[in-house]
Amino acid sequence: MKIPIELIRIVVALVAVMAWVGLxxxxxxxxxxxxxxxxxxxxxPFEVGPHGIIQPLIDGLKLMAKQLLMPDGADAILFxxxxxxxxxPVLLLFLCIxxxxxxxxxxxxxxxxxxxxxxxxxxLALLLAGWGxxxxxxxxxxxxxxxxxxxxxxxxxxxxxxxxFQTGTLNLTExxxxxxxxxxxxxxxxxxxAFLIYFTSILGETNRAPFDLPEAESELTAGFHTEYSSxxxxxxFMAEYANMVVVCSVATVLFLGGWxxxxxxxxxxxxxxxxxxxxxxxxLRWTYPRVRFDQLLNINWKWLLPLAVANxxxxxxxxxxxx
Amino acid sequence: xxxIRKNVIQPIIDLWSLIVGLKVTGKYFCQxxxxxxxxxxxxxxxxxxTFAGHIELIPSAKDPTIPKCISCMMCATNCPSNCIKVLKQxxxxxxxxxxxxxxxxxxxxxxxxxxxxxxxxxxxSYDYSLCSLCGTCIENCPVSxxxxxxxxxxxATDRKExxxxxxARLARQAEAQxxxxxxxxxxVLEQAAEAGQEASAKEx
Amino acid sequence: xTRYPNMEQVTGDFYTQNFEKGAREGSLILNMGPQHPSTHxxxxxILELDGEYILRCDPVLGYLHRMHEKMGESKTYRGFxxxxxxxxxxxPLPWNWAFVGxxxxxxxxxxxxxxxxxxxxxxxxxRITSHLLWWGAYILDLGxxxxxxxxxxxxxxxxxxxxxxxxxxxxxxxxxxxxxxHDIDDKFIEGLKAFIPYFRSRxxxxxxxxxxxxxxxxxxxxxxxxPLDMCRRYGAxxxxxxxxxxxYDIRRAEPYGIYDRFDFEIPTQDTCCCMxxxxxxxxxxxxxxxxxxQAVDQIPDGPIIMDxxxxxxxxxxxxxxxFAVEGARGKTSVYLVSDGTKSPYxxxxxxxxxxxxxxxxxxxxxxxxxxxxxxxxxxxxxxPEIDR
Ligand code: SF4
Ligand code: SF4
Numbered sequence: 022m023k024i025p026i027e028l029i030r031i032v033v034a035l036v037a038v039m040a041w042v043g044l045x046x047x048x049x050x051x052x053x054x055x056x057x058x059x060x061x062x063x064x065x066p067f068e069v070g071p072h073g074i075i076q077p078l079i080d081g082l083k084l085m086a087k088q089l090l091m092p093d094g095a096d097a098i099l100f101x102x103x104x105x106x107x108x109x110p111v112l113l114l115f116l117c118i119x120x121x122x123x124x125x126x127x128x129x130x131x132x133x134x135x136x137x138x139x140x141x142x143x144x145l146a147l148l149l150a151g152w153g154x155x156x157x158x159x160x161x162x163x164x165x166x167x168x169x170x171x172x173x174x175x176x177x178x179x180x181x182x183x184x185x186f187q188t189g190t191l192n193l194t195e196x197x198x199x200x201x202x203x204x205x206x207x208x209x210x211x212x213x214x215a216f217l218i219y220f221t222s223i224l225g226e227t228n229r230a231p232f233d234l235p236e237a238e239s240e241l242t243a244g245f246h247t248e249y250s251s252x253x254x255x256x257x258f259m260a261e262y263a264n265m266v267v268v269c270s271v272a273t274v275l276f277l278g279g280w281x282x283x284x285x286x287x288x289x290x291x292x293x294x295x296x297x298x299x300x301x302x303x304x305l306r307w308t309y310p311r312v313r314f315d316q317l318l319n320i321n322w323k324w325l326l327p328l329a330v331a332n333x334x335x336x337x338x339x340x341x342x343x344x
Numbered sequence: 345x346x347x348i349r350k351n352v353i354q355p356i357i358d359l360w361s362l363i364v365g366l367k368v369t370g371k372y373f374c375q376x377x378x379x380x381x382x383x384x385x386x387x388x389x390x391x392x393x394t395f396a397g398h399i400e401l402i403p404s405a406k407d408p409t410i411p412k413c414i415s416c417m418m419c420a421t422n423c424p425s426n427c428i429k430v431l432k433q434x435x436x437x438x439x440x441x442x443x444x445x446x447x448x449x450x451x452x453x454x455x456x457x458x459x460x461x462x463x464x465x466x467x468x469s470y471d472y473s474l475c476s477l478c479g480t481c482i483e484n485c486p487v488s489x490x491x492x493x494x495x496x497x498x499x500a501t502d503r504k505e506x507x508x509x510x511x512a513r514l515a516r517q518a519e520a521q522x523x524x525x526x527x528x529x530x531x532v533l534e535q536a537a538e539a540g541q542e543a544s545a546k547e548x
Numbered sequence: 549x550t551r552y553p554n555m556e557q558v559t560g561d562f563y564t565q566n567f568e569k570g571a572r573e574g575s576l577i578l579n580m581g582p583q584h585p586s587t588h589x590x591x592x593x594i595l596e597l598d599g600e601y602i603l604r605c606d607p608v609l610g611y612l613h614r615m616h617e618k619m620g621e622s623k624t625y626r627g628f629x630x631x632x633x634x635x636x637x638x639x640p641l642p643w644n645w646a647f648v649g650x651x652x653x654x655x656x657x658x659x660x661x662x663x664x665x666x667x668x669x670x671x672x673x674x675r676i677t678s679h680l681l682w683w684g685a686y687i688l689d690l691g692x693x694x695x696x697x698x699x700x701x702x703x704x705x706x707x708x709x710x711x712x713x714x715x716x717x718x719x720x721x722x723x724x725x726x727x728x729x730h731d732i733d734d735k736f737i738e739g740l741k742a743f744i745p746y747f748r749s750r751x752x753x754x755x756x757x758x759x760x761x762x763x764x765x766x767x768x769x770x771x772x773x774x775p776l777d778m779c780r781r782y783g784a785x786x787x788x789x790x791x792x793x794x795x796y797d798i799r800r801a802e803p804y805g806i807y808d809r810f811d812f813e814i815p816t817q818d819t820c821c822c823m824x825x826x827x828x829x830x831x832x833x834x835x836x837x838x839x840x841x842q843a844v845d846q847i848p849d850g851p852i853i854m855d856x857x858x859x860x861x862x863x864x865x866x867x868x869x870x871f872a873v874e875g876a877r878g879k880t881s882v883y884l885v886s887d888g889t890k891s892p893y894x895x896x897x898x899x900x901x902x903x904x905x906x907x908x909x910x911x912x913x914x915x916x917x918x919x920x921x922x923x924x925x926x927x928x929x930x931x932p933e934i935d936r
Contacts, residue, residue, distance in 0.1 A: 311691025
């Protein structure tokens with residue numbers, strides 16, 4: 022029996038992706054805490070390892086060593102399904118991201134569509150977590166998560182669609198190939214509004230401050246993951262950070278020229294750009310207060326959506342006129 | 345015109361306020377942080393000198409191991425939290441023969457010097473876990489034998505450790521002052537403090 | 549501001565809307581606290597929600613009751629002073645002053661000049677530290693993590709300074725009947741003189757980072773209206789009533805100590821909303837700095853405590869006395885009955901936080917859960933003070 026080469030490639034990529042997700046989560050947690058510390062004029066983690074570099078690892082170990090608790094009256098299946106469900110789609114998402122022409126786990130023609138479709142699954146996990154844990158705070162958090170994610174998906178899609186219109190493809194590799202090495206050849210120059218809409222929407226999609234309402238600490242204690250302990254919480258946590266990496270990677274592909282950069286193209290440009298975007302996300306989180314729920318939806322329906330539609334129509338019109 | 349102002353210009357001004365916020369946090373991100381890295385560095389002594397920690401006894405001028413205290417009990421009775429316990433010293437035991445001799449001498453009309461109990465306390469225990477650091481004991485001591493220590497680094501893993509024997513503490517201090525080897529190895533804190541001082545000296 | 553559209557379905561007078569036991573149709577009963585990140589301690593609030601709208605709410609007190617008033621009846625006058633440092637850990641010196649002031653008024657004691665100045669200086673510094681703590685914690689409630697760290701930067705400096713005349717960093721009990729416990733030195737004055745311009749230079753940063761921020765403004769403007777008559781009904785004082793437009797400040801209304809010698813303003817706002825109370829507190833920074841500047845210039849030399857200050861076993865004359873001061877949270881006062889023995893017959897503490905909290909239930913009705921957090925924070929509550 023001949024094993025198709027494509028299958029081997031996917032399996033290898035999947036294993037690599039798992040390691041990569043874990044590594045990224047650790048690195049990102051460390052970066053977030055360090056950035057936060059420096060913004061607040063304190064050192065951040067400092068004691069475990071040189072400059073606290075292995076602190077996230079130790080924290081992960083601590084999380085694993087804790088007891089897995091399930092509250093009385095919780096729906097056991099949903100309760101345990103939720104963290105797993107939040108993690109698995111993220112792994113798939115990583116598969117399709119083109120880090121460089123060679124470093125692409127799985128090249129699909131509809132890569133963009135796949136990513137957006139699977140990213141939508143995350144909200145289901147949040148809903149199950151909030152609903153299944155038999156906790157009122159969790160319920161409120163889940164309700165917030167659903168309406169927020171559903172709402173912010175629309176401008177996100179519209180912004181991405183503008184790029185798809187322009188490049189005429191949904192294949193991520195080709196989108197990158199359509200851009201040049203120098204910053205002025207990137208899509209962000211042509212589509213600045215789409216980039217801004219995209220960036221705002223991913224804050225809402227990934228529940229990051231100032232749109233972190235589903236887990237708003239000062240209002241809902243911990244929102245949908247109030248009742249999770251140990252790795253149940255750990256998986257949500259990892260998935261959140263992995264999601265951040267995915268959406269920022271997609272932003273890099275769509276708007277910032279992917280692996281292309283001045284002088285030497287390659288995966289290092291990809292990583293650098295992704296991490297710059299992540300840094301901006303963290304910076305925003307540690308600067309702003311949280312918006313209120315109705316304001317959050319108002320921003321979406323009254324500002325982002327009309328702007329995204331206008332942007333899309335404008336793109337379509339210009340494409341028709343100049344093409 | 346008003347509509348344009350409300351719907352176009354105002355949102356732009358509002359968005360600008362967000363950029364201003366980012367500028368502030370960005371500025372601090374690039375600045376040095378203000379945390380003192382304890383225990384590698386410690387805060388300057390002038391800050392600990394004004395701190396009022398637990399109470400301690402002041403040694404008398406003659407003997408640094410003996411406090412000025414005259415066991416008058418003012419502190420123990422006036423403490424609102426009842427955290428001081430002072431035990432007076434008993435008069436030394438006298439043998440019956442000695443007693444008899446003195447009685448005879450008195451009968452002869454001579455003056456006898458009977459040994460009196462020493463004034464300094466036999467025991468001075470203090471429960472830091474109860475103390476409210478109000479200073480009543482210090483203000484009411486007739487011989488000013490009490491003061492606040494400046495020990496900000498005190499730690500305990502057990503409530504019982506906070507009940508201190510202040511006389512023993514005084515003896516330890518006296519020993520340390522006399523340059524005798526202390527009866528315990530220097531703790532982590534003291535080592536850290538020294539290292540910190542060295543480090544800050546080097547930096548300066 | 550968004551309000552619950554079907555408010556009329558909640559019937560009855562506000563005071564009679566008690567919570568019945570058991571499940572209710574169409575609404576969710578939610579226990580906010582006693583452990584909740586934004587109740588700052590152990591306040592419990594029972595909420596009845598429809599979606600995220602609050603139909604009614606009911607604060608439940610008593611989780612931090614320490615019987616300070618009862619303890620007063622068994623302690624000597626000197627022995628009760630440390631309790632005053634613990635009633636309100638955020639701003640203990642006005643409580644100190646309220647109690648020693650009451651005793652002094654009862655016994656007709658004159659306080660030396662220098663002690664009066666030290667009292668003013670330390671109390672105003674304490675007011676600033678208290679407002680800084682509130683500012684940071686309030687913005688934290690609204691979801692921004694960083695400002696509290698910047699506020700603590702200044703607060704630490706002030707605490708370092710306050711350590712000289714009080715000896716501690718949090719629960720000060722440095723006032724004595726007839727004076728103060730510790731003197732201040734030149735180093736303290738120098739430090740304070742350096743701090744005042746530094747703090748002034750930091751205030752614009754507060755404005756840029758927080759006050760002008762559009763997200764924050766949308767969160768607090770027009771939220772939690774407390775009109776003046778409502779404040780009066782519940783006996784609100786301090787920044788809460790000043791945020792509703794009434795310039796009521798004990799330092800002006802019934803001057804005590806030497807406050808009549810200083811030139812300062814009483815900031816008011818008439819928006820009655822959370823932003824009004826926020827702005828009043830920020831403006832009070834500047835007024836406290838002004839008082840500090842004048843006091844530091846005028847302070848005379850002399851004793852810090854009267855001759856023959858009362859000993860612990862001292863007995864005041866028989867009588868009743870009431871003494872009020874302006875704390876960081878409002879009118880802080882002590883009502884004292886003496887029967888001529890070593891300890892008071894009755895000590896009644898009037899905590900401003902208690903009256904201010906009682907406005908919450910009415911103001912939060914019909915608002916969103918997130919607004920309730922904003923309203924609660926804007927009252928500047930310190931739970932130990934409410935329960936005493
Ligand atoms: S400081 Fe106050 S509470 Fe502490 S021992 Fe002295 S009198 Fe007692
Ligand atoms: S008041 Fe002073 S002299 Fe009297 S027992 Fe206490 S420490 Fe000793």
